[in-house]
Amino acid sequence: MTTPIAALGRPLRLGVVGGGPGSFIGPIHRAAALLDRRFDIVAGVLSSDAERCRSAAAALGFAGYNSVPAMLADARLDAVAIMTPNDRHTEECCAALAAGVDVICDKPLANSLADARTIADAARGHVFCLTHAYTAYPMIRQARAMVEAGVIGELRAVQVEYLQAGMSGPVEQGELTPKLRWKLDATRSGPSLVLGDIGTHAHHLACYVANRRLTRLSADLGAIVPGREVDDYAAILLRLDGGIRGTLIASQALAGTENSITLRIYGATGHIEWTHIRNNHLTLALQGRPVQTLARGDADLLPPAQRLLRIARGHPEGLTEAFANLYRDAAEAIASRITGLPADPLALDFPTAEAGVAGMAFLEAALTSRARDGAWVEVG
């Protein structure tokens, strides 16, 4: 059977927004988009300065525009990939969607639940991929599929952590990099830096693997570095659908930590554990049996993990491949929209604007809980 991509017979035309010189995330998005050759990056808005944008884009091999509307009007795009500061997402996403162009957007979706809902409304009927790339690791897909298959029994509890060190020092007092400048400006990075930046990742990871929505929370939220005006620490008590208990800890100010993401999901008969630093493996501990370490490439992984296999077992993959998995599946969905041919259903398990709405609902509920001295709050 012909796949949408094969039927299309050409790479998709992608425009990028943001990720210019000095960006951390820009090169990852571009490498991911190109890795499977399903996209050509043909255009980009890398700066609002026309000349700077042109030269940066030229160096990267595509056409530069100094505004999203200009690019949308001119570049005959199939999709845009948006990796600007959070406060730009709503306008840029809506512009693209209004122009009939599908969207791949970095997280968090927006800086408010209202904005997120605006985007989600606009995205209806379009392909929209929110790049929570951690849930595109094969072993995370395996974890989700195992939970779904009942391998660990009825769910009992979840624990998720996202720990970083980048803001453990008094970064406000040094010279600010462009990235730090917008992050430390709450009008750009949103009402809770730690939650927007990494808390939404942790929230999405737990909900995605458990396949449950967050329903209530009680949050301890603030700054652990003296004098800091943005949040750098969150410890949140959770309830997921069905009354499942959980905890979420996120901080960017834990000195000595190495971008540590850990997820544990406990069921009646066992638990699974995954940690970013060993992304190619997954621990399965069934009560009363030896702990098992599943590896990417193992013969009996479930289909959602198996299909993502790129390099054979024992040859490590990294974040680039995880990001590329999202781009590859988004390409399948976009090609399906264009050609009208059905997409592989397993390819459609990427986070959409709805995941972004859920993330902002989580964030706003945490703010409300803080405002009420940690009271339990329903999540919108």
Added chain:
Amino acid sequence: MTTPIAALGRPLRLGVVGGGPGSFIGPIHRAAALLDRRFDIVAGVLSSDAERCRSAAAALGFAGYNSVPAMLADARLDAVAIMTPNDRHTEECCAALAAGVDVICDKPLANSLADARTIADAARGHVFCLTHAYTAYPMIRQARAMVEAGVIGELRAVQVEYLQAGMSGPVEQGELTPKLRWKLDATRSGPSLVLGDIGTHAHHLACYVANRRLTRLSADLGAIVPGREVDDYAAILLRLDGGIRGTLIASQALAGTENSITLRIYGATGHIEWTHIRNNHLTLALQGRPVQTLARGDADLLPPAQRLLRIARGHPEGLTEAFANLYRDAAEAIASRITGLPADPLALDFPTAEAGVAGMAFLEAALTSRARDGAWVEVG
């Protein structure tokens, strides 16, 4: 200079209370007491049935008594070691202390803060060692000394977990072992099983290493196994002295877990991490420098860790040695009391009845927070 132990010139006479046939903790206490030959176990109350007690004690090589008063009256003890169910501690501790006999007692100290205070009052002027054995691991002593020395800078946050699996199944429905029978009976095991059983360990571990008191908390406390009437799950948001934030997670119902205890203490310039399964090592991660793995036996450990070295670096020690460290130091203190010679100050860093009072204050504050739907509560 003559040490108290050397001056005494004989092993201390120890009587044990509890830990009879089938007990988990009894053999550990007895092996720990004997390992350094500072105690002779000369008497014990292993059962209230006179005949059963006599035969059990005979098999272990000491004299059996069917009550604590009987043993105290007859056995010329220097100390008793109490390892009965929690609800017996107050009466037994007070009886021994009233008889002028020093006490080594298993945790939790009691089943209420009031009882704990009664014991602590009675213990004034006596040697009292509460066997929070995890804080007697050499690398935990190293961690505490490093925090004290400022190695990781001003404290920022603590995270402590104590995760077990023993009650992840529907244990209430099977035949109850004697141990399970008293644990599942709240009149014996206290008002919150998970907190008394392992939560107090986690609380003590965090406070001991951080060298800070817990001041406030907000608790999520309950049972995650359907139909269970005792608590098997606790997730608690913490504030330590000076406003240090933290989290404590404890559960006995997390299927597949292997008695996992993990502590992380974060400071302004780095953090330390210790996990029970690798008790002979300690991770030190200083911001901007390679992560270091300190090992028991390393040349430059600080004195509180160095003095506990038994077997050379690279030869693993386990829980028996940790317990024995408490007994050895308690022996030093007891011999000091008897001989009047000063004890090595480093030997006096074991948990006392005051640690037990702190543990019960923690437990009762958590109960109060639960009763108030998770509100922040001051810790007595």
Added chain:
Amino acid sequence: MTTPIAALGRPLRLGVVGGGPGSFIGPIHRAAALLDRRFDIVAGVLSSDAERCRSAAAALGFAGYNSVPAMLADARLDAVAIMTPNDRHTEECCAALAAGVDVICDKPLANSLADARTIADAARGHVFCLTHAYTAYPMIRQARAMVEAGVIGELRAVQVEYLQAGMSGPVEQGELTPKLRWKLDATRSGPSLVLGDIGTHAHHLACYVANRRLTRLSADLGAIVPGREVDDYAAILLRLDGGIRGTLIASQALAGTENSITLRIYGATGHIEWTHIRNNHLTLALQGRPVQTLARGDADLLPPAQRLLRIARGHPEGLTEAFANLYRDAAEAIASRITGLPADPLALDFPTAEAGVAGMAFLEAALTSRARDGAWVEVG
């Protein structure tokens, strides 16, 4: 200063030889070539069947040729990347080099020392990159630089292992995949399968990091799976330049193993250890000090590692990036040849045909030692 790549102002034109449908290594080479956008893959010889080649190439987006000469004659290439079975390398490399086209070639370089020398002779004055990709991991470059800088003192010993499981079963008795078919045919895979396939990797890895040549060896070489006619096991005692002792263990028949590559280099004052499964880290154990775990992205890595950083610390990279590091540096060298501008000296530390010659000298010495019942043999 203008770099050769910038001065060139266009991607290099690359033709691929081998790596057609079903190939394990083909997709890795192609992804690596494209990741940094310094190459365009414009042509390929994927099959000797003209039609099959054309369609396979078309599906991958480049022009198909049914022979290397045809491609060389027509495709205006700057370089070819050769990933055919070993027995094809000599002819294909020499054809390209004779046509003035630089070569990137998979290992082992050839199936005999004589052939390897033929290629190395032909490669003189050209760019030639042998894709021992494991030595292009950043932390391996760090290891080499640290050894060079004397961090672990004068060298004492090396230990290297390459352990696989793919041939632990009786693969000869099942249906052979194309890859297995040529590997099990000694006329194609060479006189010692295990040494050609993975032993040369282990040899190169040890010599590259130690920065020493192998001088003597004593080999135990054979098959551990009963009835097997090709070698699947090698255990070799080593002497490197200066009398450094070592061991090399390689096998493809160790059931349950996950492509495990481990290197340890010992010096007078410490050692380093690296293992493939944790490619983003490197262990440094200095005598009398805590063991250190260096991470890709650490602030104070040495320049040869620092320059390879792609994604920030804590975001795992994998084999694709290691391969791409070779391609990127080969591109620098090729562009330097074309433009006449000097290449970054740090970019020229990739394995060349000389490494391939060393690998075949190692392999033939091992064969000689086997023929002499394990006697010590000088390496060519």
Added chain:
Amino acid sequence: MTTPIAALGRPLRLGVVGGGPGSFIGPIHRAAALLDRRFDIVAGVLSSDAERCRSAAAALGFAGYNSVPAMLADARLDAVAIMTPNDRHTEECCAALAAGVDVICDKPLANSLADARTIADAARGHVFCLTHAYTAYPMIRQARAMVEAGVIGELRAVQVEYLQAGMSGPVEQGELTPKLRWKLDATRSGPSLVLGDIGTHAHHLACYVANRRLTRLSADLGAIVPGREVDDYAAILLRLDGGIRGTLIASQALAGTENSITLRIYGATGHIEWTHIRNNHLTLALQGRPVQTLARGDADLLPPAQRLLRIARGHPEGLTEAFANLYRDAAEAIASRITGLPADPLALDFPTAEAGVAGMAFLEAALTSRARDGAWVEVG
């Protein structure tokens, strides 16, 4: 049924030889002997100086003698435990055995194969336990039982390493500790220090778990620290019964190493791996299935491991318990000899004088191979 120990109704009377003040191994032996209360240490020869011996013994709570004959004549012993330098073992073992006293002896059994055979001859009909304590770890017993049960299929290969750092520096140039003094004196420590000291441990470990005898070897043996006159490095190619291939690497001069012992046994369908630093666990990797980590205390361990369980799963045990396992089983055997009651067959799986003979045969074969420039040599 009455056990020999129960029937005996008293602790066994043990005399110790060696292990005086400053000894590394003395405290371990004594703690191990006492842990299970099956032995009383009633006498000891800690020094040939009568006064020093008396005071050292008194401090440890037993009677001091200044010679083995004197102790044997006077102390009514059931057994002696010998932990003197190797060159004393033959005389001391034979004296005890001639006196009808059973022997527990540290390794290596002797300094020559001839002496080892003399002891083994004398030991016939007596209980003789050689304290290769590493094979008394529960998870090593589990490994042996699993190999025996065919869990990993027909054996294919073994790899064993014993790596230490204590002699990585120029220890000869400093002030020698008593321990170093006799170790550096080949007339006392034997003809190959590294093999006697740790090589015999590695040899025993591999042969014990594989349950195979070593038949042939080819050895690379010498010193890697310049100027050293005793061996500190051994890399040995092995053949076990049935032609099983293997490697053994042992060195005391690998800077930065932490007493690292690793064993891997490969079979047709999987392998097992154990490493000393994680003695409470065992890796089982079956081809095509997730890697399993078995833990001491797991419900389904095989009887030889299950019976050694002391503390519940998740509570680490260490070297003291491993040593104590040997003493406990030796006690069972000794009590059986005294009472005439049958011992538990599972208790009789400890290393005897025959294991010591095998160790010396291994050592002498390695010396022969070295003398023949690494030729393959039959093991006596």
